[in-house]
Amino acid sequence: xxxxxxxxxxxxxxxxxxxxxxxxxxxxxxxxxxxxxxxxxxxxxxxxxxxxxxxxxxxxxxxxxxxxxxxxxxxxxxxxxxxxxxxxxxxxxxxxxxxxxxxxxxxxxxxxx
Amino acid sequence: xxxxxxxxxxxxxxxxxxxxxxxxxxxxxxxxxxxxxxxxxxxxxxxxxxxxxxxxxxxxxxxxxxxxxxxxxxxxxxxxxxxxxxxxxxxxxxxxxxxxxxxxxxxxxxxx
Numbered sequence: 001x002x003x004x005x006x007x008x009x010x011x012x013x014x015x016x017x018x019x020x021x022x023x024x025x026x027x028x029x030x031x032x033x034x035x036x037x038x039x040x041x042x043x044x045x046x047x048x049x050x051x052x053x054x055x056x057x058x059x060x061x062x063x064x065x066x067x068x069x070x071x072x073x074x075x076x077x078x079x080x081x082x083x084x085x086x087x088x089x090x091x092x093x094x095x096x097x098x099x100x101x102x103x104x105x106x107x108x109x110x111x112x113x
Numbered sequence: 114x115x116x117x118x119x120x121x122x123x124x125x126x127x128x129x130x131x132x133x134x135x136x137x138x139x140x141x142x143x144x145x146x147x148x149x150x151x152x153x154x155x156x157x158x159x160x161x162x163x164x165x166x167x168x169x170x171x172x173x174x175x176x177x178x179x180x181x182x183x184x185x186x187x188x189x190x191x192x193x194x195x196x197x198x199x200x201x202x203x204x205x206x207x208x209x210x211x212x213x214x215x216x217x218x219x220x221x222x223x224x225x
Contacts (some may be wrong), residue, residue: 004155014213018214024126031211033213035215041214041217041218042201042203042215042216042217043156043201044215044224045212045214045215047214048210048211048213055210055211056211056212057210058212090155090156092155098143098144098205098206098211099143099144099146099161099163099205100161101146101158101161102146102213103158103160104148104156104157104158105155106124106153106154106155106157107154107155111166
């Protein structure tokens with residue numbers, strides 16, 4: 001399978017709820033990272049996983065958590081949603097080390113009301 | 114905290130003109146990546162530069178990594194309407210926490 005697939009594409013949740021976003025990466029891409037992109041801004045790094053272990057985290061509170069599975073899929077969980085969590089959430093994966101670029105999915109547009 | 118500043122933030126030029134986008138930081142990066150993002154889509158990788166002073170060409174696009182690996186530039190020759198989009202640079206840290214830092218972005222519009 002080629003490319004990175006994210007689901008759902010759009011989601012509306014109520015403040016205080018919990019949400020799970022999903023990502024399916026290319027076979028062989030052992031590194032997956034998640035980003036939050038607010039309108040008009042560059043993506044902000046949330047965290048990264050390598051072979052199912054977290055190996056990097058950005059400045060996001062613990063209510064943002066994730067998992068990576070052996071089948072190259074991963075998920076981002078956000079608890080106690082806040083209005084400011086409304087954004088485009090991007091998943092990206094890569095095959096090699098730090099010098100390699102990432103393949104991004106098209107993202108999940110989350111709206112918190 | 115590593116920060117990447119891009120300039121200009123917005124650029125609107127006529128088809129056929131040349132342009133340069135800059136990406137600057139006070140931090141050293143192991144690699145610098147350039148992406149282009151269309152509305153409603155994720156960023157698409159254009160190039161990765163790894164060695165200080167490295168120059169890479171992709172058709173009409175020329176990318177350069179600074180000698181000290183703290184900055185980069187993207188030069189587009191004879192811009193075309195298809196070049197319109199949001200251009201993002203992103204730096205991978207030389208060591209420590211894996212954290213790809215994105216620049217603030219340059220929104221480029223090419224007028225036919």
